Amino acid sequence: MRQFMELQAVFAIVILSGEVPSGLLSDLWGRKKTLLLGSTLKAVSFSLLPLWSSYEGFLFYHLTMGIALSMISGGDVALLYDSYLAADGENSGGAGLLGNAKLAAQMGTAVSALLGGAVVILSYGHLLWANALLSWIPVLLVLGVTELPAGLDRAKKRSKGLKEILSTTLAGDAATRLVFLNLVASGTGGLVMFWTHQKYWQESGVPLAYFGVLLAGYSLIFGLAGRSAALGSARYGRRPLLAAAGALPIIACFGMASFLGWGGILFGTLGQVGRGLGAVLFLEALNKKISSAFRATVISMANLGTRASFSLLGPLVGYGIDAWGLPSILSALGILFSIAFVFLLLPLILRKMALSPADGPRE
DSSP states (O other): OHHHHHHHHHHHHHHHHHHHHHHHHHHHHOHHHHHHHHHHHHHHHHHHGGGOOSHHHHHHHHHHHHHHHHHHTTHHHHHHHHHHHHTTOOGGGHHHHHHHHHHHHHHHHHHHHHHHHHHTTTOHHHHHHHHHHHTTHHHHHHHTOOOOOOOHHHHHGGGOOHHHHHIIIIISOHHHHHHHHHHHHHHHHHHHHHHHHHHHHHHTTOOGGGHHHHHHHHHHHHHHHHHTHHHHHHHHOHHHHHHHHHHHHHHHHHHHHHSTTHHHHHHHHHHHHHHHHHHHHHHHHHHHHSOTTTHHHHHHHHHHHHHHHHHHHHHHHHHHHHHHOHHHHHHHHHHHHHHHIIIIIHHHHHOGGGSOSOOSOOO
């Protein structure tokens, strides 16, 4: 776990180092070009992965893949959201759009988990080469994307610097800052738990053959929760859903710590529901509060914060699991998530300006 989390920390550091530069590149040079560059490098990285079998080889893979993902990060959501608004989409429908995107991504994860679990029965080599071939499909898809011409605000951005972007996002408005920080905290918790889940399944005695099935189930729960965020906020208001997004991962951590085994695995699904809701609600709120000129850059900044936080927390979790075991670390994570809820999410829930005009249940 120590070496594994070290690799993930290096991976996170590479991504965070490239997040803001790649976001600026996407806003200025063009989102399609940046996505094409990133998806091509990603495919090359996957194609070389079957050749590595050592810690050093996996380190090289994480370095190249980190650069690739930093190129993709931010620009994909920005291109999707801008295209939606340009097609006369209502700003209030952003949650549904992002929910669909999250569900599509998690459907891909679920299908790949099931197929990967079947292919790996043959060997890891078959799995790696299959993934190497499939990784070129996104390159072809990006080639078919049509990017809209840059709007006036994006054209003006060439005269603006990073300092102004930071000021606009983190200093200009307290509500925007809270949304940004909650997005970072939620993403960090999701990354830590993603890698912890697999160790938890192993400690619970789950056969390796069922890991793919569990990952598929967890992914679908996350995606469906994100997809239901728009419907839930329209029916019940945003405050209850924001509270659920913060409370459910806390309950999941303490439940997993108390009931190691299938009971804890069931509690883990609550965390997926909470993070699925939060991923859509926080990202939609941030997109509403930033202009197209800064969209890719600000989203990349949020991803940078997530990766930076994980690069610190991830290795600590790995060391703690090796030294004190899963129950103690899961309880500690539950306490940490509780602190984040009190100081980051609760002020956002209580702040009327942070929510849309329809912050209460609709008739």
